[in-house]
Amino acid sequence: MQWLYARGLLLPLMLAWVTSVAFADDPKTTAVPAPAPTAVVAAQPAPPTPATPAPPATPPLTAAMANKDHTTADHSRFEALQKDFKSGPEVTEACLTCHTEAAKHVMKTKHWTWEYIDKSGKKLGKKNVINNFCTSAISNEKDCMACHAGYGWQDKHFDFKNEKNVDCLVCHDSTATYRKLPGDAGHPVYERKEFPKDSGKFVEAADLKMIAQLVAKPNRANCGSCHFYGAGGDGTKHGDLDSSLKKPGKYLDVHMDAQGLNFSCTTCHQTDEHKVSGSRYEVTAVMTGNAHTRGAKDDKNPASCQSCHGDKPHQQNPLLMGQLNAHTDKLACQTCHIPEYARGGVGTEKSWDWSTATKMGPEGKPIATKDSAGRRAFDSKKGTFVWDSYLIPEYKWFNGDMNYSARGDKIDPSKTVNINQPEGTAGAADSRIWPFKVHRGKQAYDKEFSYLLNVHTAGEDETALWHNFDWQKAITAGMASAEMPYSGKFDFVSTEMSWPIAHMVAPKGDALACAQCHQAESRLKGIGGVYMPGVDGNKYLDMFGWAAAILALLGVIIHGALRTICVSRKKRGLACQRW
């Protein structure tokens, strides 16, 4: 009896011991083990936004737990990481003691080199191209290289061979407290500082030890810390990438839906040896065939819709003979499935006119104004901006080749300069109709040499445009950095840049309806290369056909009228032959 009673007590005690051991790693759950479902839920939420960094005193445990769910290594127990790191390179050094090849991999990627050599041998990449926003990174490295996956690129003397300069944390920070600010040449914040200047807002120093101990696979906020803020502000550059994608609803992106599929960027942009697939410099505009099968040999771009969905993804009544699937020979998936971009409430920049930069306010001082939605409208440093949300893309035939203007390419100032030009042939098998964000603007060019100018904008020195508001000095300095001649004469030319839209994929119910293209007010009006029922048609056939039908109708009416007259004449005893 007594033994049985003792056993009755023993069992719950044993259970309690087992559970406490099972959850012992988790400092929060030593006393009362959290039930399993809570742990699963805790893994779900997207990390907090870097805009409001958590105070370092309370490490964000959710991120750490999420990390532990998927990895066999608890970095907080690694000896190499039990150190009060003073700088980013010190952390990298520690990472490389185990991940011996990681830096070598990163150094081969565009995230490191900012250079890409296209099929024709032309040197592209952020190091060489001009864009339609801040125009060029060269001579502005200290600011721009906040988004370089490295430490210390502040001029052309940066050491691309030093492995310690590779920044592991910008991609692998799971705490959302690691921030790299303009002006620091890619270094994180080592000392608490006010940012933006004179804003009264402060960015805390990064707790490198904690961040290093909690490293994880990249999540949306990691990639987003640069790719959401391209061109220096949330949503500015892409339109289909902005901070609203940190925690999007299903409406905004059916795959990244935080409560649903919750894809990270790398779910599609699969990486191999740190090389991230799906580059804008190597766009896969056309993909045919079935979805990728696990285990099958396949070198197709994984960052494509078709790699998961195949090229016949729509299920319809079989009697309709796959009418929707038949569209995939002309349309990119994105054309119907991203009916509008910039849908997250952040908006995106439609144009940037540099020609009004250096204009001062009424008191002769630089001013900055905002539009009704609080987005930048004018800045004496930068010029005039136009922003908008819920934008309908512009559509172009695209074969994946983007013809970029690199520094020094000749331009025709009498025309709008295409900073980049999507290549493609209307109706061709190697091209599809793609949606684009087209960003328009005005940029400085050399009136004598007819090329776009490299302007030294950022910085605190006397030649920086944003410091002294002198175009001549800024251009002279910028061109000297780029090692290119400048005639001394500049003016502004209209420019335009096209960005293929591939994110913010709407749920299928929000995809384009047929009639949005197949009617007179078609989105694809004038696109060419495809016959669109409801829009196109041979107008001569229509004229001839309707004319013939009307003549036939008139013919039978006249014939019938004559018969009626004859019947009535006959009733009155008159013959019809007489008339």
Place this chain on the structure above:
Amino acid sequence: MSAVVNRIYLYKGYERFWHWSQAGLIFFMLFTGFEVHGTYEFWGFKTAVEYHIYAAWALLVLWAFTIFWQFTTGEWRHYIPSLKKVDAMIKYYTYGIFVHAPNPYQKTTDNKHNPLQRLAYLAVLSLMSPLVWGSGLFYLFYGVWQPTWLGGYLPLDVVAFVHTAGAFMFLIFIIAHIYLTTTGHTVFAHIKTMITGWEEIEEEHK
């Protein structure tokens, strides 16, 4: 004066079912088809396309049965063209009909169609239908042939052109066809025959 002297059973049950269901489908397909073509908006493009395709399948099934019926019953012989009395029929429709000349042709169970009818229906069967159906099937099966070598040679514009041209021909045929139903001994006599199957044979009193 004329008087009904005889009644003959001209159109059998299946034939009448075929005629009216085909008539309904053709009207429906013209209506949906011209909406797909962009001539007007009624159901909306998507619905119009789907209805048009469903109707096409229904018509194909109807035709499958009808072709079977035509050959098993020997009714196909009514579509063998004949030039005999064609001139007389043309003269009748352009002149005689106004002066109350007798119809040179009398329908019998062995000869349901007058020579002009035979020619017209033969044109429908051998010219217009292949045009519309051929192009329609190409349209419907676009996803099948477009990726093959044929896709490089046959633009959808051509398919659509032929299909639309065929649609106009059917539209014109229908206008004439409906008008000619009024040329019986009363305005609705022919339609009545097509509904009941019974043709009232009249005889002209001298």
